[in-house]
Amino acid sequence: MPDRLDLPAGFRWGVSTAAYQIEGAVDEGGRGPSVWDVFAARPGAVRDAHTGRVACDHYHRYTEDIALMRGLGLDGYRFSIAWPRVQPTGAGPANPAGLDFYDRLVDAQLAAGITPLPTLFHWDLPQALEEEGGWLARDTAHRFADYTALVVDRLGDRVPAWITLNEPFVHMVYGYALGIHAPGRALMLDALPAAHHQLLGHGLAAAVLREHGREVMIANNLTPVWPASEADEDVAAAAAYDALHNRLFTDPLLLGSYPDLSAFGVGADLGGCVRPGDLELVAGPGLDGLGVNYYNPTRIGAPTDPGLPFAEAPIEGVPRTAFGWPVVPDGLRELLVGLRKSYGTALPPVTITENGCSVADELGPDGTVPDRPRIDYLAGHLDALAEAVAEGVDVRGYFTWSLLDNFEWAEGFTQRFGLVHVDFDTQRRTPKASYTWYRDLIVAHRTCRTR
Ligand code: BGC
Numbered sequence: 001m002p003d004r005l006d007l008p009a010g011f012r013w014g015v016s017t018a019a020y021q022i023e024g025a026v027d028e029g030g031r032g033p034s035v036w037d038v039f040a041a042r043p044g045a046v047r048d049a050h051t052g053r054v055a056c057d058h059y060h061r062y063t064e065d066i067a068l069m070r071g072l073g074l075d076g077y078r079f080s081i082a083w084p085r086v087q088p089t090g091a092g093p094a095n096p097a098g099l100d101f102y103d104r105l106v107d108a109q110l111a112a113g114i115t116p117l118p119t120l121f122h123w124d125l126p127q128a129l130e131e132e133g134g135w136l137a138r139d140t141a142h143r144f145a146d147y148t149a150l151v152v153d154r155l156g157d158r159v160p161a162w163i164t165l166n167e168p169f170v171h172m173v174y175g176y177a178l179g180i181h182a183p184g185r186a187l188m189l190d191a192l193p194a195a196h197h198q199l200l201g202h203g204l205a206a207a208v209l210r211e212h213g214r215e216v217m218i219a220n221n222l223t224p225v226w227p228a229s230e231a232d233e234d235v236a237a238a239a240a241y242d243a244l245h246n247r248l249f250t251d252p253l254l255l256g257s258y259p260d261l262s263a264f265g266v267g268a269d270l271g272g273c274v275r276p277g278d279l280e281l282v283a284g285p286g287l288d289g290l291g292v293n294y295y296n297p298t299r300i301g302a303p304t305d306p307g308l309p310f311a312e313a314p315i316e317g318v319p320r321t322a323f324g325w326p327v328v329p330d331g332l333r334e335l336l337v338g339l340r341k342s343y344g345t346a347l348p349p350v351t352i353t354e355n356g357c358s359v360a361d362e363l364g365p366d367g368t369v370p371d372r373p374r375i376d377y378l379a380g381h382l383d384a385l386a387e388a389v390a391e392g393v394d395v396r397g398y399f400t401w402s403l404l405d406n407f408e409w410a411e412g413f414t415q416r417f418g419l420v421h422v423d424f425d426t427q428r429r430t431p432k433a434s435y436t437w438y439r440d441l442i443v444a445h446r447t448c449r450t451r
Contacts, residue, residue, distance in 0.1 A: 091143055236302075267404060290350050
């Protein structure tokens with residue numbers, strides 16, 4: 001059985017973060033308000049009324065955080081750029097202080113021998129654009145391309161590869177369909193234009209990146225979908241869910257078409273928002289890499305209420321993270337092998353752009369954080385990844401979520417995903433046992449691959 005040390009030579013090791021989850025400094029350097037500032041201020045929106053106002057104070061402490069990354073021996077760092085720092089209202093010229101921050105951040109990574117892998121949009125839309133309709137408005141896709149041009153003009157000389165969007169599925173469902181994330185709209189299936197406009201924004205931004213000779217990626221949240229039983233109704237429900245969660249965001253990118261959403265009563269034009277030529281723009285000449293964010297599989301059965309063609313069913317008999325998410329490492333192998341089977345040569349090289357777990361970590365009296373469940377989670381998933389590679393999937397790197405404990409969206413600071421513990425009162429960083437484990441794994445992998 002291949003294991004994590006069998007991952008190929010040149011395999012890239014990294015960590016991932018996102019701007020609103022770590023930066024803080026929401027009123028500094030000319031940054032404008034984002035949808036998350038506004039949403040988090042709504043009573044009851046975020047657990048314990050937490051906000052990203054200070055978060056991990058990374059805006060001021062990035063030097064210390066990059067030193068932690070250097071200590072891990074990373075090849076790459078996936079971070080996100082806050083659109084409202086660069087364009088406070090989502091339109092018009094760049095805010096120089098915003099770009100200066102990311103310029104310093106990129107240079108500090110390069111000085112530490114780390115290749116920056118920025119994400120251009122990780123859910124913090126300028127609030128001014130939300131007031132124009134957010135991602136429900138087609139114009140937001142064009143605004144996104146303009147913003148991309150401002151960023152790549154400034155940083156493109158030092159940054160070879162770019163991720164356009166983070167998890168357009170989660171943003172559409174949580175932000176626009178269910179209203180549990182910003183911007184807090186609960187439109188159910190009327191949220192679908194937010195999927196198309198994000199993908200269109202990806203396509204338009206990708207063209208800008210290509211004009212600059214840069215590589216283009218996207219980070220999708222993907223899940224293997226398990227029918228609750230072999231009964232036809234469960235199998236059909238699982239196929240409908242797979243189309244919504246996975247294929248809605250991979251088919252147009254890799255095949256240039258939307259999947260069949262007829263189970264949702266939706267046609268190929270997604271309720272009228274798809275215009276002629278859009279799908280060509282979305283697919284463009286193809287992706288240089290597909291980012292895959294994997295956390296767990298999903299079990300789906302026949303609908304229990306008439307509104308949707310599926311119902312989520314529990315996965316029994318497996319460990320759970322502090323968040324309650326099922327831990328199924330082999331789901332990562334299954335997902336990757338399934339992608340290769342579905343898309344064949346249309347599947348570009350894959351990078352795991354997020355994978356990790358929340359643990360109820362506490363700083364012990366001896367100053368250590370013995371987060372054994374996280375080590376087991378990472379080890380299991382990396383072994384599964386090595387198996388997928390052995391089965392022929394081209395996987396180029398692994399970026400764990402996350403470097404630091406951070407603002408976990410609607411859960412505030414209550415879910416800790418970091419390799420590094422953060423005391424949110426003092427901002428003190430303490431590497432956990434998983435930090436040391438990851439560092440040692442990276443060294444061991446490089447040593448045995450260069451032997
Ligand atoms: C998101 C991250 C988030 C993580 C854990 C992903 O859906 O991209 O921002 O913190 O999962 O929930």
